[in-house]
Amino acid sequence: MVNKPLARARLINQGVAAPLQIAADTGSPAHAQEIAAYFGASQGQDFPGAIAALAYRLGTATAVDAVRQAFEQGLLVRGYPMRGTVFVTAAEDLAWITELCSGGPARSAQTNRPRLGLDDAHIDQAAQVLHDIAVDDGTTRTELFACFEQDGIPMGPGCGYHLLKALLHNGTVAYGPIVGESARMENRVMIAKQWLPHGSDLEGKFNGDKHAATVELLRRYLDSHGPATLRDAAWWSKLPLGKLRQAFAEIAEEYVSWNEVSGAPGSAAAVPGEELWVREDALPVIAEYDKAANKPRLLAAFDEIILGYQDRMYIVPEAHHADLVPGNNGVFRQAVIAGGEVIGFWKRQGPAAKRKLVIEEFKPFSATREKRVQARFNAYPFATA
Incomplete structure (x- = not known):
């Protein structure tokens, strides 16, 4: 059941409806890093969406550039630290969180290895291939998978991603600088010991x-x-x-x-x-921004507001919960929120220079709400998505 006061409090604490108290210069790459560190880890499956989710928490006109620069400078990374899925973290946090939380997902993935024609020796072989080709500037997944195949590693359907996930789970690699644009955007695969800060593993921290x-x-x-x-x-x-x-x-x-x-x-x-x-000291901030948290906002598809809790129906009306993930296929839609609940879904249509907002509203919007949602769209950090 939707719990609007709870939803508004979470929107504030998550930095969607109120600015987060960050020591770094506003809108800088370090600002993006501090927000990532504040969360520990935040959803990163949809990479452009993950960039956007960080950017609208920075709240500046150049926020997307700051987030991209943070990846380029090694302040932000992506990995598989927990739950067997992709998260964005501050670079200084990926290694220790992965060591702490990835054991279960790694063991679960290992049970699928024989079905793919792989064994533990292939993981060691893949690690050696990676170190041979990525020692300086990392590599792309396409280059890495081609080298796996050239080295005689089985590369049937799903094998490349299984091998790469295993190397992410065991802390051998990290996703670093950005290459490509739009739907082709990805991170270069970096050797973790070279890219992540020294001493950022469990032992060091x-x-x-x-x-x-x-x-x-x-x-x-x-x-x-x-x-x-x-x-x-x-x-x-x-x-x-x-x-x-x-x-x-x-x-x-x-x-x-x-x-x-x-x-x-x-x-x-x-x-x-x-x-x-x-947090007790968060209560005055929640009270201060409670009214502002009612304003319409556009969320990225995998925002922590939606995916950060076991029960999503605190903010998504039960009648529309199934529509959030059509077919239960793991692909989440982009939500429109207002008044402490999800009120519809949104998407963009058209080429980059002529994008238009398309809304699937649960109930017809008033003219005022429609205007405010359009204003949010005009200011949304597209992150080349």
Whole structure:
């Protein structure tokens, strides 16, 4: 069931409906890096959409350029740190989050290896090929897959991506600088030890202490996604709920129960004892921007507002939830939000110079709302998508 006060609070804490407090110069590549670090990890499957999602959180006219420069400068990267899917992280966070969270997805992927005609020796062979061709400036996936095949590695359907994901899961590679444009945009595949900051693995950041790393990742999740439950954090990270409860015990004094402080209808925990936690010092900011959070906005397809929680129906009306992912094929549509809920889906049509906004609205928009949504589209960071 849609919970509008909760949705508005999350829109504010996630930097969609309010500016995030960042120390870096506004609109700079370092600003983009700090926002990525604030989240810990954010959805990156649709790369142009991931750039846009960071850009509208920067909130400047040149935000897209800043995000692209952050990738070029090695401040931002993409990888498979958790859940077996692509995320954007600050470069200094990819290695330790991957070590902490990728074990389960890596083991799951390993069970598919024989079906593809691959074995563990092929992963080692692929790593050697990568080091031979990517030692200086990295490589593209096309170049890498061609070299795999030339080296005698089986390259049937799905093999190349399986090999690359395995190298991402085990920390051998990272996705770095951007090549290509529009739908062909991708990252160069970089050798992680050369591209990522030295000492950014679990040993370097936390002296190998997985509990300390879990505390840090949980803090970042609750700060950026709160109000949220520990079960939300477990679903998001795929870390055991018991370990997250142990971690929360160390930082609990920084948070308050949204269920108790909001006083909003529907704010009670869905399950007794599963409180929605929010930073206590975020409450004044939520109060300040609550009204502004009602304004119409356009979201990228895989924005954390939609994909950062186990239950999406806090913001998506149940009658339209299935429409968010047509055919349940894993491809999420771009949402229009206003008044603390998703009110429709949007897309762009036409060539780059003549793009037009197309809306699938749940209910007819008023003339005022239509004008405001169009204004959002005019200012949307297209990120060449």
